[in-house]
Amino acid sequence: MRRALPWSIARATGANAPAAFVVSLAAAVLALVVQEALLPLIGASVTFLLLVPSVLLGAALGGLWPGLAVTAFGAIAGAVLGWRAPGLGGIVETGLFALLGVGISLVGERLFRADAAAREINEKILQREAHLQSILDTVPDAMVVIDAKGLIQSFSATAARLFQRQPADMVGRNVSCLMPPPYRDAHDGYIERYLKTGEKRIIGQGRVVVGERNDGSTFPMELSVGEVRVRQSHYFTGFVRDLTERQATQARLQELQSELVHISRLTAMGELASALAHELNQPLSAIANYLRGAERLLEAPTPDVERLRDPVARATAQALRAGDVIRRLREFVATGENERHVESLSKVIEESLALALVGIKGSDVRVQTVRGYPADLVFADKVQIQQVLLNLIRNAIEAMAGALRRELTISTQAGEQGEAVVRVADTGPGIGPALGERLFEPFMTTKKSGMGVGLSICRTIIDAHGGKIWIEETPGGGATFAFTIPPGAADEP
Numbered sequence: 283m284r285r286a287l288p289w290s291i292a293r294a295t296g297a298n299a300p301a302a303f304v305v306s307l308a309a310a311v312l313a314l315v316v317q318e319a320l321l322p323l324i325g326a327s328v329t330f331l332l333l334v335p336s337v338l339l340g341a342a343l344g345g346l347w348p349g350l351a352v353t354a355f356g357a358i359a360g361a362v363l364g365w366r367a368p369g370l371g372g373i374v375e376t377g378l379f380a381l382l383g384v385g386i387s388l389v390g391e392r393l394f395r396a397d398a399a400a401r402e403i404n405e406k407i408l409q410r411e412a413h414l415q416s417i418l419d420t421v422p423d424a425m426v427v428i429d430a431k432g433l434i435q436s437f438s439a440t441a442a443r444l445f446q447r448q449p450a451d452m453v454g455r456n457v458s459c460l461m462p463p464p465y466r467d468a469h470d471g472y473i474e475r476y477l478k479t480g481e482k483r484i485i486g487q488g489r490v491v492v493g494e495r496n497d498g499s500t501f502p503m504e505l506s507v508g509e510v511r512v513r514q515s516h517y518f519t520g521f522v523r524d525l526t527e528r529q530a531t532q533a534r535l536q537e538l539q540s541e542l543v544h545i546s547r548l549t550a551m552g553e554l555a556s557a558l559a560h561e562l563n564q565p566l567s568a569i570a571n572y573l574r575g576a577e578r579l580l581e582a583p584t585p586d587v588e589r590l591r592d593p594v595a596r597a598t599a600q601a602l603r604a605g606d607v608i609r610r611l612r613e614f615v616a617t618g619e620n621e622r623h624v625e626s627l628s629k630v631i632e633e634s635l636a637l638a639l640v641g642i643k644g645s646d647v648r649v650q651t652v653r654g655y656p657a658d659l660v661f662a663d664k665v666q667i668q669q670v671l672l673n674l675i676r677n678a679i680e681a682m683a684g685a686l687r688r689e690l691t692i693s694t695q696a697g698e699q700g701e702a703v704v705r706v707a708d709t710g711p712g713i714g715p716a717l718g719e720r721l722f723e724p725f726m727t728t729k730k731s732g733m734g735v736g737l738s739i740c741r742t743i744i745d746a747h748g749g750k751i752w753i754e755e756t757p758g759g760g761a762t763f764a765f766t767i768p769p770g771a772a773d774e775p
């Protein structure tokens with residue numbers, strides 16, 4: 283009480299205090315009038331009873347002091363009005379009323395303080411919430427908070443702009459609606475697995491993934507996820523950065539990079555061509571010489587077959603040598619720094635897709651991935667397979683530039699021998715039968731600025747992995763490039 287007293291006095295002199303005094307004393311006066319009026323009916327048996335509500339009112343409105351004031355007023359009024367014949371009974375009754383009044387006032391004080399404290403806390407919470415909201419509304423990254431079931435708890439203004447959705451519609455919905463299939467269907471499983479095993483795959487580390495806007499178009503985004511535990515509940519906060527917003531610079535960077543690659547490829551090709559010419563010149567001229575000698579022997583009226591054997595054998599040896607040179611060069615290109623490991627195919631695809639979508643002008647291509655390879659693990663050089671996928675995806679997007687329907691589907695499937703079959707299907711103009719397999723030959727291009735080496739490099743890489751690459755027709759029109767990769771060791775998802 284010693285600590286409460288100054289606080290109570292301070293408050294009793296506050297803005298609400300006079301009102302509490304006035305209202306409760308007025309109620310007490312009213313109670314006295316009623317009591318007086320009813321006295322002939324009820325007698326003095328309920329003395330002070332009608333005053334109790336006024337004490338309660340005073341304590342509830344103003345705490346200790348208004349309560350005590352009404353108690354004192356009631357006790358004095360009761361005594362003055364002489365409801366009971368003066369004597370011990372009257373004194374005891376007045377004393378009991380006074381005690382009751384003090385008790386009610388003390389309890390009222392406590393309740394009043396608790397109420398004020400709650401209001402203060404509420405005020406602080408509201409202030410903090412407003413502060414937090416202002417941060418969320420202005421932070422450049424989009425923010426989405428979800429619970430352990432994947433249901434959205436909060437959706438920031440930037441997230442609303444980014445995904446073209448209304449925050450009010452999003453709260454309570456599953457976050458998976460912000461991602462394209464198959465991640466959409468797998469997302470609940472990711473959370474469940476994390477809650478069960480505690481194994482962090484994305485929490486605490488940023489990753490480039492694909493997001494889906496309300497209109498179904500997809501875009502590359504950088505996602506980092508934080509985790510909050512409130513008692514038994516789990517919440518996850520996802521910060522999303524749109525990578526297409528950096529498109530202009532990225533695109534320029536990509537252009538510069540591809541120019542660089544173009545030049546370095548040209549240089550490499552030039553070097554390769556001159557090395558090839560140099561290496562092949564010798565065996566070819568040797569072959570020509572041997573065959574010319576053989577020809578001369580054949581000009582004789584009765585050619586000596588035995589003497590022919592030697593130049594033909596030598597020409598054969600030189601031809602094999604030339605073949606060796608070519609093989610060696612191809613091996614050099616293909617296996618240069620081939621580092622093969624067990625890799626997650628879906629992750630390789632996801633990353634390649636995100637990389638391929640960065641810097642693509644007008645990202646109005648609908649991208650779909652269909653995961654049909656149950657083992658998921660492959661034995662591959664990740665960087666090289668990504669190069670293949672990047673090349674195929676870029677080709678597909680370029681091919682669909684003028685098409686009405688622009689749909690890119692990357693699907694996986696298990697092959698007959700357990701290998702993974704990856705298909706990159708587009709809805710572009712497709713590839714006529716005249717071109718077909720020839721596209722895999724070096725320098726075969728239909729583009730003005732094309733080099734025509736992309737697909738040939740793809741084939742070399744896939745060959746080096748012991749796989750195959752071929753072209754199919756997309757059902758409904760378009761081209762599908764398919765290739766195989768050997769399976770990884772472990773057979774677990």
Ligand code: ADP
Pocket residue numbers: 673677678681708710711712713721726727728729731732733734735736737738761
């Ligand atoms: P580049 O892209 O430099 O021309 P590539 O070897 O990657 O070299 O492609 C060779 C050719 O194959 C292209 O010029 C194009 O005509 C054709 N092509 C590749 N992918 C597709 C596709 N998805 N749809 C139609 N044509 C394609």
